[in-house]
Amino acid sequence: MIRxxxxxxxxxxxxxxxxxxxxxxxxxxxxxxxxxxxxxxxGTDGKALNLASYRGKVVLLAFGFSSCGEVCPITLATxxxxxxxxxxxxxxxxxxxxxxxxxxxDAARMKKYLAAFxxxxxxxxxxxxxxxxxxxxxxxxxxxxVYADGNYTIGHSSSIYIIDRAGGLRxxxxxxxxxxxxxHDLKILLRT
Amino acid sequence: MSGKRRLWIAVPLVAALAALxxxxxxxxxxxxxxxxFEIPKGTYARRMAGxxxxxxxxxxxxxxxxxxxxLLRNLDDVPQVFGPSIMMPGQSLSLPFxxxxxxxxxxxxxxxxxxxxxxxxxxxxxxxxxRWRVREWWENKSK
Numbered sequence: 002m003i004r005x006x007x008x009x010x011x012x013x014x015x016x017x018x019x020x021x022x023x024x025x026x027x028x029x030x031x032x033x034x035x036x037x038x039x040x041x042x043x044g045t046d047g048k049a050l051n052l053a054s055y056r057g058k059v060v061l062l063a064f065g066f067s068s069c070g071e072v073c074p075i076t077l078a079t080x081x082x083x084x085x086x087x088x089x090x091x092x093x094x095x096x097x098x099x100x101x102x103x104x105x106x107d108a109a110r111m112k113k114y115l116a117a118f119x120x121x122x123x124x125x126x127x128x129x130x131x132x133x134x135x136x137x138x139x140x141x142x143x144x145x146x147v148y149a150d151g152n153y154t155i156g157h158s159s160s161i162y163i164i165d166r167a168g169g170l171r172x173x174x175x176x177x178x179x180x181x182x183x184x185h186d187l188k189i190l191l192r193t
Numbered sequence: 194m195s196g197k198r199r200l201w202i203a204v205p206l207v208a209a210l211a212a213l214x215x216x217x218x219x220x221x222x223x224x225x226x227x228x229x230f231e232i233p234k235g236t237y238a239r240r241m242a243g244x245x246x247x248x249x250x251x252x253x254x255x256x257x258x259x260x261x262x263x264l265l266r267n268l269d270d271v272p273q274v275f276g277p278s279i280m281m282p283g284q285s286l287s288l289p290f291x292x293x294x295x296x297x298x299x300x301x302x303x304x305x306x307x308x309x310x311x312x313x314x315x316x317x318x319x320x321x322x323x324r325w326r327v328r329e330w331w332e333n334k335s336k
Contacts, residue, residue: 026289027289027291029277029278029286029287029288029289030286030287030288031278031280031284031285031286032284032285032286032287033283033284035281035284138279139279140272140274140278140279140301142274142299158277158299160276160277160278162278173277173278173286174277175276175277175288175296176277
């Protein structure tokens with residue numbers, strides 16, 4: 002009797018401790034998938050920044066600025082790490098980083114900043130009105146905080162949009178995910 | 194103490210211990226991993242008209258391994274921003290959580306503009322299972 006009870010307890014504990022089923026993507030998934038809003042900006046590669054030109058690749062789209070001391074370096078290092086870990090598949094992944102600080106970030110400055118992480122990253126720059134339009138279409142907020150010396154920083158949305166190979170706005174990865182999380186999702190999206 | 198009186202004490206005690214044992218050791222479960230919230234049609238219009246009524250709770254509690262996917266549906270006529278993403282009208286965002294923590298998200302469907310998502314670890318130990326069941330029972334009763 003005691004053995005049976007012990008077995009029952011063990012079995013119920015085993016079920017209770019069982020690991021949950023993993024979600025398909027680590028990122029938040031948008032459904033139905035809609036076309037990613039097009040950007041009307043200049044790219045740091047000297048061309049017009051056009052998301053349509055990256056069809057066939059998975060695009061990781063994020064917003065930030067080159068003077069950012071907290072969020073952007075971590076995000077960019079994570080994305081660079083993910084590309085590195087993907088190996089040959091990285092050729093099918095394009096990182097696009099749009100400035101929220103057009104007053105300071107011109108194409109040359111953004112290019113230099115992004116190249117410190119990965120030379121393939123393309124930055125998006127433009128006038129204040131063009132940047133505002135890009136931010137609005139992706140729901141990106143940014144707030145300027147001015148210091149006593151006149152210098153300033155910008156608090157901004159920190160998530161990374163994932164655009165699939167067909168140009169659909171498929172998913173969004175909140176800030177704080179690891180290189181492995183990105184690699185996990187990119188491998189899935191590169192297969193489809 | 195008479196045998197009948199002993200029985201009156203023993204039966205509820207055994208029943209209570211059995212219930213406690215079940216609550217502490219039986220697996221906890223929920224019908225779905227998705228915790229669904231909907232932004233109703235007309236939310237933006239109501240907000241613009243000065244209506245500050247809260248449509249979504251200001252704090253959402255999720256549990257890893259149980260209800261650990263926040264599912265938001267935008268039934269409004271305009272895009273809504275929830276935390277990491279913009280959601281077009283008719284679109285939904287299914288956001289899974291794998292780490293227990295408190296997350297603060299911007300949310301345009303809230304009068305405060307903020308939403309807190311509290312993600313708690315899976316109740317693996319007997320005591321945490323009992324606590325989880327009691328809270329679930331209490332919250333369902335309060336609804």
